[in-house]
Amino acid sequence: MPLFSGVNTTREEHIEEVKNIFSAYLERKQLRKTTERYTILEEIYKRDDHFEAESLFSFFKKKKFNISRATVYNTLELLVSCDLIKKHQFGKNLAQYEKSYGYKQHDHIICVDCKKVVEFCDPRIQNIKSMMADLLNFKITHHTLYMYGVCGSCQKKREIELTKKETEKLLTV
Amino acid sequence: MPLFSGVNTTREEHIEEVKNIFSAYLERKQLRKTTERYTILEEIYKRDDHFEAESLFSFFKKKKFNISRATVYNTLELLVSCDLIKKHQFGKNLAQYEKSYGYKQHDHIICVDCKKVVEFCDPRIQNIKSMMADLLNFKITHHTLYMYGVCGSCQKKREIELTKKETEKLLTV
DNA sequence: ATCCCTGCAAAGGGTTTGCAGACGC
DNA sequence: GCGTCTGCAAACCCTTTGCAGGGAT
Numbered sequence: 001m002p003l004f005s006g007v008n009t010t011r012e013e014h015i016e017e018v019k020n021i022f023s024a025y026l027e028r029k030q031l032r033k034t035t036e037r038y039t040i041l042e043e044i045y046k047r048d049d050h051f052e053a054e055s056l057f058s059f060f061k062k063k064k065f066n067i068s069r070a071t072v073y074n075t076l077e078l079l080v081s082c083d084l085i086k087k088h089q090f091g092k093n094l095a096q097y098e099k100s101y102g103y104k105q106h107d108h109i110i111c112v113d114c115k116k117v118v119e120f121c122d123p124r125i126q127n128i129k130s131m132m133a134d135l136l137n138f139k140i141t142h143h144t145l146y147m148y149g150v151c152g153s154c155q156k157k158r159e160i161e162l163t164k165k166e167t168e169k170l171l172t173v
Numbered sequence: 174m175p176l177f178s179g180v181n182t183t184r185e186e187h188i189e190e191v192k193n194i195f196s197a198y199l200e201r202k203q204l205r206k207t208t209e210r211y212t213i214l215e216e217i218y219k220r221d222d223h224f225e226a227e228s229l230f231s232f233f234k235k236k237k238f239n240i241s242r243a244t245v246y247n248t249l250e251l252l253v254s255c256d257l258i259k260k261h262q263f264g265k266n267l268a269q270y271e272k273s274y275g276y277k278q279h280d281h282i283i284c285v286d287c288k289k290v291v292e293f294c295d296p297r298i299q300n301i302k303s304m305m306a307d308l309l310n311f312k313i314t315h316h317t318l319y320m321y322g323v324c325g326s327c328q329k330k331r332e333i334e335l336t337k338k339e340t341e342k343l344l345t346v
Numbered sequence: 347a348t349c350c351c352t353g354c355a356a357a358g359g360g361t362t363t364g365c366a367g368a369c370g371c
Numbered sequence: 372g373c374g375t376c377t378g379c380a381a382a383c384c385c386t387t388t389g390c391a392g393g394g395a396t
Contacts, residue, residue: 032350032395068353093266109311118309124297129320136291138282140322147302149313204368241378
């Protein structure tokens with residue numbers, strides 16, 4: 001029985017927990033606990049949606065926090081390494097990120113018209129993963145499944161557009 | 174029962190067929206049938222693996238065909254539109270393409286160490302697709318499923334590397 | 347005090363664009 | 372001949388890198 005949508009509904013802020021996880025990670029790797037790194041982590045966990053590196057950068061710029069692009073990218077990479085965020089490439093050469101602690105593993109359906117992203121879970125993915133790992137002798141670390149299509153409201157828009165064009169054609173004949 | 178690997182085993186060249194499909198597409202869209210477009214299509218269908226735009230470009234350059242980067246990218250986009258090739262982004266900001274006519278729909282497992290790509294089919298993906306389409310009211314056009322992990326031989330390499338490091342550690346103490 | 351991390355700006359790499367000339371139609 | 376497509380090169384965009392100064396340990 002697949003579950004779908006509403007994957008990230010838990011609203012409580014896991015901020016303290018993820019900070020601890022991050023601290024442990026930094027210690028283990030003997031990396032420094034800088035203000036910037038925690039500021040970025042905090043901002044990410046305040047957000048609810050997918051975001052881009054640039055949007056974080058410009059956010060801090062506007063707030064006069066003065067965190068450089070280099071630091072943003074550096075920290076994002078660290079957070080991916082310690083599994084506190086996930087990095088996506090929904091087509092396009094533009095990475096999108098999302099927080100991942102406390103959220104169920106899930107996949108994405110993307111509307112090619114309005115770019116809306118809907119999340120869903122289906123346990124069958126896990127089954128496929130472990131079966132393929134066995135069959136092909138791979139140690140699978142992670143996966144990405146993106147389904148692309150047209151969402152309900154954009155389907156309607158397309159229909160309206162089509163009708164409009166056909167009416168125009170009739171009028172010009 | 175999932176099928177796996179050896180997806181692109183049909184060796185006959187579908188070149189004439191795909192040219193016809195491409196012609197029909199160009200006609201329907203009122204686009205021009207240029208030598209460059211057919212040359213690119215032909216070269217793609219002679220290849221057997223995933224390739225990048227740049228590799229096509231430099232191939233033609235070496236052969237003194239003088240096809241520009243712009244034309245390569247333009248044609249690749251057309252071929253994606255008429256479904257004769259598929260475009261992938263296996264992480265990285267670098268698109269990879271593969272011919273798709275006459276080949277079973279399939280997904281990919283990528284070795285994060287040696288970048289080897291293995292293809293596999295699992296009919297359950299189709300089921301998930303149509304179920305999600307129904308549930309979320311999406312018209313799904315396509316999907317990409319990439320599994321990342323370490324292949325058998327790279328697992329061995331990693332183990333050897335690990336043993337080597339531990340031996341070194343013992344020696345220095 | 348060390349030296350990792352930061353900010354800044356410039357370089358990098360794949361992709362896209364603008365323009366003048368070429369060529370399908 | 373018209374209008375699209377091409378080749379060329381520069382622009383573009385996201386990301387990475389190099390370097391000098393600053394802050395964590």
